[in-house]
Amino acid sequence: MEDAIVAILRSGTPLVYVTLAGVLAQRAGIWHLGLEGLMIIGACSAVLGVVQTGSLVVGLGIGIALCVLASALLWFVIEKLRANPIIAGLGLTGLGLGGTDLAVQAIYGSQASVNAPYGLPRLGPAFGAFGVLSVLVVLMPLVVFAVWVLVRRSRWGLQLTACGEHPFAARSVGVSPSRMRLYALCLGGVLCALGGAELSMGSLQIFAYGMTAGRGFMAFAAVIFGAANPLGATAAAFFFAIVQALGIRAQILFGDKVPHDLLLALPYIATVIGIWISGRLRGGAKAATSFGELRDY
Amino acid sequence: MTSGPNAIECRGVSVEYGDVKALIDVSVGFAPRQIHAVVGQNGAGKTTFARVAAGIVQPVRGTLAIGGREVPVGSVGAARAAGIELVHQSFALPPSFTVAEAMEFGAASGRGVFTRGELQRRWRRHLESLGVTVSPRERIRDLPVETQQAVEIARALVTDAKVLILDEPTAVLSPSGIDNLFARLRVMQANGVTILLILHKIREVLSVAETVTVLRGGRLIEGPIPTAETDAGHLASAIIGSGLESLSTIDREALVGADDEPEHEATTPAMAAERSVPVLELRGVSTRADTEGPALRDISLAVGRGEIVGVAGVEGNGQRTLVRAVADLADLARGAIVLNGDDVTRRPLVERRASGLRVIPFERNTEGLSLSSPLWENWSARTLLLGGLLNLINPARLRRDCDDSLKTWDVRFSSSSQLAGSLSGGNAQKVILAREIDGTATLIIAAQPTRGLDVGATAFVWRALREAKARGCGILLISSDLDELFDISDRVVVMLSGRISGEFRPPYHLGEVGAAMTGAGR
Numbered sequence: 101m102e103d104a105i106v107a108i109l110r111s112g113t114p115l116v117y118v119t120l121a122g123v124l125a126q127r128a129g130i131w132h133l134g135l136e137g138l139m140i141i142g143a144c145s146a147v148l149g150v151v152q153t154g155s156l157v158v159g160l161g162i163g164i165a166l167c168v169l170a171s172a173l174l175w176f177v178i179e180k181l182r183a184n185p186i187i188a189g190l191g192l193t194g195l196g197l198g199g200t201d202l203a204v205q206a207i208y209g210s211q212a213s214v215n216a217p218y219g220l221p222r223l224g225p226a227f228g229a230f231g232v233l234s235v236l237v238v239l240m241p242l243v244v245f246a247v248w249v250l251v252r253r254s255r256w257g258l259q260l261t262a263c264g265e266h267p268f269a270a271r272s273v274g275v276s277p278s279r280m281r282l283y284a285l286c287l288g289g290v291l292c293a294l295g296g297a298e299l300s301m302g303s304l305q306i307f308a309y310g311m312t313a314g315r316g317f318m319a320f321a322a323v324i325f326g327a328a329n330p331l332g333a334t335a336a337a338f339f340f341a342i343v344q345a346l347g348i349r350a351q352i353l354f355g356d357k358v359p360h361d362l363l364l365a366l367p368y369i370a371t372v373i374g375i376w377i378s379g380r381l382r383g384g385a386k387a388a389t390s391f392g393e394l395r396d397y
Numbered sequence: 398m399t400s401g402p403n404a405i406e407c408r409g410v411s412v413e414y415g416d417v418k419a420l421i422d423v424s425v426g427f428a429p430r431q432i433h434a435v436v437g438q439n440g441a442g443k444t445t446f447a448r449v450a451a452g453i454v455q456p457v458r459g460t461l462a463i464g465g466r467e468v469p470v471g472s473v474g475a476a477r478a479a480g481i482e483l484v485h486q487s488f489a490l491p492p493s494f495t496v497a498e499a500m501e502f503g504a505a506s507g508r509g510v511f512t513r514g515e516l517q518r519r520w521r522r523h524l525e526s527l528g529v530t531v532s533p534r535e536r537i538r539d540l541p542v543e544t545q546q547a548v549e550i551a552r553a554l555v556t557d558a559k560v561l562i563l564d565e566p567t568a569v570l571s572p573s574g575i576d577n578l579f580a581r582l583r584v585m586q587a588n589g590v591t592i593l594l595i596l597h598k599i600r601e602v603l604s605v606a607e608t609v610t611v612l613r614g615g616r617l618i619e620g621p622i623p624t625a626e627t628d629a630g631h632l633a634s635a636i637i638g639s640g641l642e643s644l645s646t647i648d649r650e651a652l653v654g655a656d657d658e659p660e661h662e663a664t665t666p667a668m669a670a671e672r673s674v675p676v677l678e679l680r681g682v683s684t685r686a687d688t689e690g691p692a693l694r695d696i697s698l699a700v701g702r703g704e705i706v707g708v709a710g711v712e713g714n715g716q717r718t719l720v721r722a723v724a725d726l727a728d729l730a731r732g733a734i735v736l737n738g739d740d741v742t743r744r745p746l747v748e749r750r751a752s753g754l755r756v757i758p759f760e761r762n763t764e765g766l767s768l769s770s771p772l773w774e775n776w777s778a779r780t781l782l783l784g785g786l787l788n789l790i791n792p793a794r795l796r797r798d799c800d801d802s803l804k805t806w807d808v809r810f811s812s813s814s815q816l817a818g819s820l821s822g823g824n825a826q827k828v829i830l831a832r833e834i835d836g837t838a839t840l841i842i843a844a845q846p847t848r849g850l851d852v853g854a855t856a857f858v859w860r861a862l863r864e865a866k867a868r869g870c871g872i873l874l875i876s877s878d879l880d881e882l883f884d885i886s887d888r889v890v891v892m893l894s895g896r897i898s899g900e901f902r903p904p905y906h907l908g909e910v911g912a913a914m915t916g917a918g919r
Contacts (some may be wrong), residue, residue: 273503274473
């Protein structure tokens with residue numbers, strides 16, 4: 101039982117951080133499909149930073165800086181160059197996947213993965229089976245709560261939601277939707293960097309090409325599933341993590357009877373079903389009102 | 398007279414949207430603690446003027462002073478800090494917000510973080526102090542439109558507003574709602590607030606405002622002049638820009654609001670007999686609830702040949718559902734829809750159109766036209782939809798036909814391949830008329846056909862409807878403009894909460910119809 105909880109927390113935590121980033125963007129009116137790219141930039145920078153500088157803080161700092169920079173770039177392309185946010189987000193995902201691969205190739209040659217000498221600080225043996233959990237797992241509930249307060253219980257959050265739902269309403273009380281989107285995306289960049297770092301340094305201490313394996317998109321699905329509410333989206337992220345854990349367990353139990361590929365696909369099938377159910381229940385996600393185009397008249 | 402600096406003063410304000418000059422060198426000042434009206438046709442620059450004053454629109458030239466102090470233009474923050482608040486024509490509150498959240502998101506004082514209880518307590522007091530009876534827990538999207546406006550005004554007063562600007566506040570209200578609004582404004586005026594009303598009905602101007610200012614084509618024509626020193630006729634010609642003699646009665650009624658009962662041609666027995674087979678009959682129609690509007694409840698309604706039946710009602714009382722039901726876009730729970738004697742309840746829209754149903758939809762730019770498609774494609778949709786799936790399309794011929802048709806309908810366009818989005822509102826509506834009002838039409842549903850159109854285009858639409866009626870078409874006219882309904886309908890039914898709450902024949906009495914619209918009559 102404890103092992104199962106640990107497994108779910110480990111696979112769920114990176115997803116939660118990235119999901120919260122998606123919630124902020126969704127509230128601001130941007131369908132954020134660049135989460136995957138930001139997550140892998142975060143995962144890669146943390147490992148490479150530690151390997152190159154020997155300092156975990158510097159590694160995390162580089163990851164956060166790069167993710168914020170990439171988010172600001174996404175904002176610039178969407179707001180200033182008037183690009184379609186969905187296409188721009190997918191472009192960012194491509195940039196992240198390709199850029200991290202390029203960085204690894206440039207520094208280490210044709211090596212498939214990079215090992216870090218140590219990972220994030222852990223709770224330690226005093227906590228028994230939970231001792232393997234990293235500080236980011238422990239911080240996760242606090243971050244969820246903080247984002248919830250920010251989005252649902254603060255004036256800033258109301259203004260952010262207005263920017264996504266009715267930009268003109270925001271403008272007519274003197275709030276700039278464009279600037280709010282910059283803030284939301286950059287804050288999301290920080291969260292993606294943390295989610296990526298937890299993925300590569302929380303339990304594995306390794307960076308491998310494409311290691312996010314669609315988790316960014318799963319996080320986006322959790323945003324929609326959770327109706328862009330921080331708590332709902334977190335619950336959705338954990339739902340996906342549980343399905344993933346069940347998938348791994350099922351591989352061990354029934355791996356010889358059921359095709360291996362089918363079990364691997366389980367979390368993704370659950371994602372599709374989850375989105376479908378939430379669509380039937382609510383008629384789509386709140387906040388962002390239009391696909392792609394931002395209308396700010 | 399009042400003393401002290403003007404509450405709000407514009408000097409040499411010009412606004413351009415691309416090539417379009419929306420305001421040209423407007424200089425005007427409004428005295429404090431009065432109710433001022435700004436009038437003009439559509440496109441005269443009224444809304445732009447209001448938005449410049451509120452800082453939402455950045456003028457290319459000009460200065461703005463509030464209470465005698467210069468304020469940077471194009472900054473909502475600066476304008477609000479100086480005490481200017483604007484209530485928009487189509488409200489600007491996020492629909493998913495609760496009333497309390499809608500108050501809070503524009504507030505400046507107080508802590509930035511709150512619990513739900515704190516928020517509701519704080520704003521319940523604010524709403525009570527303004528006499529707005531609404532629970533702070535209700536969501537904006539669930540409020541009736543009059544409450545929404547009251548909430549919007551309350552939102553504008555969360556800060557210490559000195560100048561309140563309302564953009565066309567009466568457009569969405571029933572007659573009694575308008576009286577309530579004006580009473581509320583007078584209370585605020587007594588509390589020292591300067592009020593600027595953007596209006597388009599001269600009758601309302603004369604009944605509420607102390608001064609009136611006329612804009613035309615983006616220029617200041619007159620004002621502010623005291624309403625006591627002017628009259629409806631003078632204002633009408635100032636708004637139109639020509640002598641009153643050259644105004645048609647229709648135009649004058651559109652502007653002033655019909656004071657006299659319009660004349661209706663007598664119904665001859667022959668016409669009555671022809672009407673005995675209605676072109677449209679709804680028999681006890683109820684629809685299933687959906688997200689798009691209130692469901693219809695047991696609607697029975699007939700439209701005869703050569704008859705215009707007006708549908709009145711405060712917006713959001715099922716008018717849209719009625720149109721959707723006839724156009725096979727709503728889910729019928731009970732009842733039957735009969736077109737020209739044929740029961741079409743279970744038939745798709747294509748077959749209904751084939752038997753003569755035509756719709757001028759509510760939303761010109763989203764339902765009526767595809768703005769990103771060329772004119773000829775928009776125009777041809779009616780024939781192409783009726784044809785079989787594999788019928789070949791002959792674009793050259795369709796273009797030619799479209800050209801001819803649009804010229805007959807006096808659409809100002811350069812080529813039938815230009816995009817529909819490049820037309821002005823009036824011309825876009827004419828394209829829809831050209832498509833929908835053809836020789837084979839037997840029933841025309843006209844939903845808000847003149848909304849947002851200027852006087853000339855409005856008169857054109859009315860003429861087209863009257864001509865269609867003379868040819869024997871039945872017309873179901875849905876409008877929120879009672880003057881329009883009274884002027885051209887043979888009969889007016891009133892919708893309230895998805896039911897028909899009253900039916901009236903000329904001579905119409907504003908009070909009776911108004912009571913049916915709000916349910917006050919029962």
